[in-house]
Amino acid sequence: MIDLTGRTVYVTGAARGIGAAIARTLASAGGRVGLLDVDAERLAATADALGPSVAYAVCDITDPEQIAQAAARLQRALGPASGLVNNAGRNAYADPVQMTTDEWEEVFDVDLKGAWLMARAVLPGMKAAGGGSIVNIASLHASQTCRGMFPYAATKAGLVGLTRSLALEVGAHGVRVNAVSPGYIETDLLTEYFGHHPPDVRKAALHKHILGRLGTPSDVAAVVAFLLSDLSGFVTGADWAVDGGLSARFD
Numbered sequence: 178m179i180d181l182t183g184r185t186v187y188v189t190g191a192a193r194g195i196g197a198a199i200a201r202t203l204a205s206a207g208g209r210v211g212l213l214d215v216d217a218e219r220l221a222a223t224a225d226a227l228g229p230s231v232a233y234a235v236c237d238i239t240d241p242e243q244i245a246q247a248a249a250r251l252q253r254a255l256g257p258a259s260g261l262v263n264n265a266g267r268n269a270y271a272d273p274v275q276m277t278t279d280e281w282e283e284v285f286d287v288d289l290k291g292a293w294l295m296a297r298a299v300l301p302g303m304k305a306a307g308g309g310s311i312v313n314i315a316s317l318h319a320s321q322t323c324r325g326m327f328p329y330a331a332t333k334a335g336l337v338g339l340t341r342s343l344a345l346e347v348g349a350h351g352v353r354v355n356a357v358s359p360g361y362i363e364t365d366l367l368t369e370y371f372g373h374h375p376p377d378v379r380k381a382a383l384h385k386h387i388l389g390r391l392g393t394p395s396d397v398a399a400v401v402a403f404l405l406s407d408l409s410g411f412v413t414g415a416d417w418a419v420d421g422g423l424s425a426r427f428d
């Protein structure tokens with residue numbers, strides 16, 4: 178039902194997990210999709226499986242020069258971006274006292290600064306075209322968090338703040354900016370998370386979701402596709418929970 182024909186959307190962290198599912202969903206909806214990731218091998222495999230309406234660029238989203246090169250490559254292949262999904266991210270498991278400033282910056286560069294750098298690269302084209310849509314993949318951790326993941330919640334809360342701030346700055350140009358905050362989604366990153374916690378944490382996570390299951394990457398991708406489409410034309414500056422109801426409960 179969502180039609181993205183004629184749209185070009187760049188998706189970061191698209192080699193696997195939620196980003197790959199987003200790329201797949203957007204391509205199925207008729208969009209041209211530019212995939213970006215640091216993992217060259219997986220990126221090529223994911224893009225190759227999606228067919229002719231996609232292109233890819235190996236890119237570390239913390240590096241402005243790599244972003245400029247990747248954006249130029251994708252623009253040549255697919256045209257300027259009318260949509261951007263800032264999905265690339267990493268977890269953090271630091272101790273607030275032991276953590277070094279370099280480690281702090283590594284986390285914030287990927288989970289927060291990269292989203293601004295990517296937006297900075299595509300916004301001139303969106304403004305010139307008179308519109309666009311940016312979706313930032315934040316997290317449930319933007320509003321609630323758990324022990325042992327310092328300072329992940331700070332980066333994701335920052336990303337929701339960036340979403341609001343950017344929405345205000347670019348709304349007059351017809352550009353919408355929204356966040357999506359997933360709960361537990363079955364990806365390699367979640368496997369890594371469970372590896373840092375005792376075995377009963379997975380069972381507890383299942384119980385916390387009102388819908389009685391963990392989320393899938395496709396669950397997130399469907400909401401992202403909606404936010405990129407004209408169906409959400411009056412939605413900006415918002416943070417959409419895709420968490421099976423987890424954030425609605427107290428017990």
Ligand SMILES: NC(=O)c1ccc[n+]([C@@H]2O[C@H](COP(=O)([O-])OP(=O)(O)OC[C@H]3O[C@@H](n4cnc5c(N)ncnc54)[C@H](O)[C@@H]3O)[C@@H](O)[C@H]2O)c1
Pocket residue numbers: 189190191192193194195196213214215216236237238239264265266267268287314315316317358359360361362363364365366367
């Ligand atoms: N899986 C979950 O339960 C969950 C929950 C809430 C939020 N999220 C968020 O969703 C997003 C995707 O998560 P996922 O579970 O698919 O993770 P994932 O680890 O499976 O995939 C992340 C992708 O981002 C890429 N990446 C990492 N650093 C990068 C960089 N500097 N430049 C370019 N690409 C980079 C990785 O190579 C990888 O392909 C992340 O922002 C994550 O914080 C995930």
